[in-house]
Amino acid sequence: MNFKYRTHTCGELRESNIGQNVVLNGWVENRRDLGGVIFIDLRDRYGITQIVFEPGYNSEAHKIGGELRSEFVVAVEGKVRRRPEGTENSQLPTGLIDVMIDQIVVLNKAETTPFQIKDKIDVTEDLRLKYRYLDLRRGRMQKNLLLRHKVYQLVRNYFDQNNFVEIETPILMKSTPEGARDFLVPSRMHKGKFYALPQSPQTYKQILMVSGFDKYFQIVKCFRDEDLRADRQPEFTQIDVEMSFVDTPQIFETVEGLMALLYKEILGYELKTPLKQLPFDEAMEKYGSDKPDIRYELEMKTLNKTVESSEFKVFSDAVKSDGIVTGLLAKNCGDYTRSQLDVLTDFVKKLGAGGLIWMRVKENNDLDAPIAKFLSEEEKLNIVSKMDAEAGDLIFILAGPKLKTLSIMGELRKEMAKRLDLLKPDAEPAMLWVTDFPLFEWDEDTKRYYAMHHPFTSPRFEDVDKLETSPGDVRAKAYDLVLNGNEIAGGSIRIHNSSLQSKMFKALGISEEEATSKFGFLLNAFKYGAPPHGGIAFGLDRMVMLFARESSIRDVIAFPKTASGMSLMDESPSTVDEEQLKDLHIRLKK
């Protein structure tokens, strides 16, 4: 195809270019015919420039100009002029000029697009995903992906400047399902055997520490074959980091340096470091979440001490059985109607609570509450005082098993924050560390412990002895980085000693045989001089989503999949030839 290559982009021309001959290449954003003169907004990813076809200026070009439709691709040549007075567009960086066209070549025509190429469109996401190539032309999506590009570069330059080594780990690896399901890849050369796609490069990055690479990072694709929740993807991108000869403080310092850089360059904020560190227990008791949104206060209060000897069985039983009684103060909500309270009761019941205890606080610390009759005057006084409540306020209380009850109250906290409009649109983003996670969580269904992070997480030194006696009480050297109520990174100091690692597998009910078959190479590696090490991994998709102020990670991924793991654009997954399956030594199950 013969055409002239652009001398400038469509976002580049300014007053200083007036009088120059220029060539632009781009897409027709729209066409306006005004009294024989044709105006076209010509678009590329750098901006928009108005080009003008006047019959008296060049009649041939004017004729072609008249045939242009939206999304045609053209190469034009012409002269930059100052726009006639009164027609300047101060919204556009190029708004002071336009280009009078001498010559035009239509590089490609375009059919009418199924939706308009503009920021706000009212179509289903499925249609956008099917025509992703058009969806990605919209300014909003271009902005998101350009922001993502910027994050990549900032992250890598930061780690490079801090002496980290970027190392690629394999995508075709060993299947070691722990928690989520692996995607499998049948081997053609080894009949009956399979590779797995990595859920994370965890074992490899630890191996790299054993190899002495000291500081490693990688921006890497990871895979989980899970039933997808709204904001999960079967393949997602992780910023993966590991360091040797460190403990938690060194890792926090490294991460906070990165976050301060991103805050500054992306959001324009100065991040105050060191960040707040909140132990898991405190996070749960104050916010009912291990990823609390602390952009607003609204803290929960633990009332166990206040109600431990209550006549009201719901309270005292909860305390006795190691459960919790937790309260939330809804300031000035004493006028909530019965039906408003019923809605909130339903809200917590749907989450699994038995019911919601509420108390309207009256003058003189009197309580208007269904359970008031079960409480002594002193108890009422203590509750009001502990909750810092005043007349006109509303108190919510939940009692029950600890983590579950706190989580439900945490959801009620978020709901009340919405109703009370506590989250201001201009609130500064709030980031903190949650630390000291339990090493294990107990699963009622299978009656066994699971690793809360993963089985390579180090217990706190002082808790090692409890690994066998009371695993539930062991705290981990694990930490999450939380932004606006979202976990954006999680990590830990790792076990670097094969005998402690074996103990850990034992506590998890993983037999020695299974441990050897799955992780033998790591246990072996630990025998040849493994340094103390730890690391962290960031969910890049979610981080970029938050920076872009989007609400779906699909809006910051070029080619995402639907909740059922489909790519609507190319219709994958798809059927394949029988021949291909034969080569792989597998067949379909009927």
Add this chain to the structure above:
Amino acid sequence: MNFKYRTHTCGELRESNIGQNVVLNGWVENRRDLGGVIFIDLRDRYGITQIVFEPGYNSEAHKIGGELRSEFVVAVEGKVRRRPEGTENSQLPTGLIDVMIDQIVVLNKAETTPFQIKDKIDVTEDLRLKYRYLDLRRGRMQKNLLLRHKVYQLVRNYFDQNNFVEIETPILMKSTPEGARDFLVPSRMHKGKFYALPQSPQTYKQILMVSGFDKYFQIVKCFRDEDLRADRQPEFTQIDVEMSFVDTPQIFETVEGLMALLYKEILGYELKTPLKQLPFDEAMEKYGSDKPDIRYELEMKTLNKTVESSEFKVFSDAVKSDGIVTGLLAKNCGDYTRSQLDVLTDFVKKLGAGGLIWMRVKENNDLDAPIAKFLSEEEKLNIVSKMDAEAGDLIFILAGPKLKTLSIMGELRKEMAKRLDLLKPDAEPAMLWVTDFPLFEWDEDTKRYYAMHHPFTSPRFEDVDKLETSPGDVRAKAYDLVLNGNEIAGGSIRIHNSSLQSKMFKALGISEEEATSKFGFLLNAFKYGAPPHGGIAFGLDRMVMLFARESSIRDVIAFPKTASGMSLMDESPSTVDEEQLKDLHIRLKK
């Protein structure tokens, strides 16, 4: 684990640190006991520092020092001193100082390693791959991976600075096998359907051009399920690039800018640009290869015109049947013995040649050759003259079908270059473009044309008409970048028009139905305003291998697989649970 964090790395201490108290963390490289004093070379990835345990200085530390073995991991604290006169080591950047140790903590012990941690070891590659965590501790491997790290950063910064956008394309994509086999991933959520791992992000990067991203790059993993040759990996890394509104010159300029940067920063050479461009036909006739090594001259000569009317049938038949007669001059090799010539004859026969014609050039243009009797005096004279031969030289000639014969002579050229020692160890790396590839290659077995690059490659504008009439004569807008006889990048200007793309599929014998089912989304995308575009992809592994002066790509990949696609460290691929296969709706073929 309680230990002191390093104040310095093991490569950092100099004279200016003398007298300071320091903490080092690292590995014991070796231990020497000299008259009660213990010397240890302490190693990390930054270097080596000598640490000293003297019984009189600190007897407790000295005691532990005596128990250290190679590859133990330690944290030590002590005082930097000037080494006693005569014991300095000018080979080491830290060789003027050592550290007198006050305190030592053994962070981890090490069993005896299966091979020594040093640059030159005499063990099988399989053993190195099994213990990759130890192999990667060797200085040579660390250097290779650090070089690779540097290449990543240089490449990304270059593209970032040139306004390219880094965009991630999916790893789980649609299976569209064309040429090599796809790795398949069974879908759990969509019974009987499969994802494929990308052989390259080709279609996605073209979609990104349709989306207006204009300039794209990505360093990305690609996958090919091929029977592996020595120098291939089932997963490999590609620098992937695509640009809109360009033709070949703009792409060459971009790539040459990158290569000049890499040459300078990695190799310390000034790359002379623009690079030489060699059309495919000329490359084949002069060097017998589409990736010629031009660090040495030794050019082949086409003798068709010289011998077209020869009485010697081998020559004249080759010319008549559109074949080739090609000659190679071996300067001063007229004294090659019969047995040397037999070896070379065997060499070309193994490659498929019928035989090797040789001629010793004597005084007065006389030829000592088995075929001399079939040649006229004039013919002999013409051959000697065309070959620029002189008395004492040796001429080789091959005749036969064009590409095959030229390739064999190309191999003989390389063989003779070795024998003549033409490739000097200090030769400057030689880079060039090979251009104007045929669009198709004919496959004798299946009696059909295949795309020489891939089916999205644009024919040269002036050859479009031949697509239907004589596909074999159509030249492509395709180009390879060649370094020292290795293809390190390949690309093309693409088709950006759905009707030309359909013609191309037709020429390849791909039915409309098949084209729609496999590439329908791309053909559709082209209907909504696709810009002219083109791009290139670099084989990063091979490029880094060449820069590192290694001879195997496995030595520049952290965790490579063997020729049969095995990872010897973790023994993948491996068997998986029946349950996992059931979830994926597949079973093993008996």
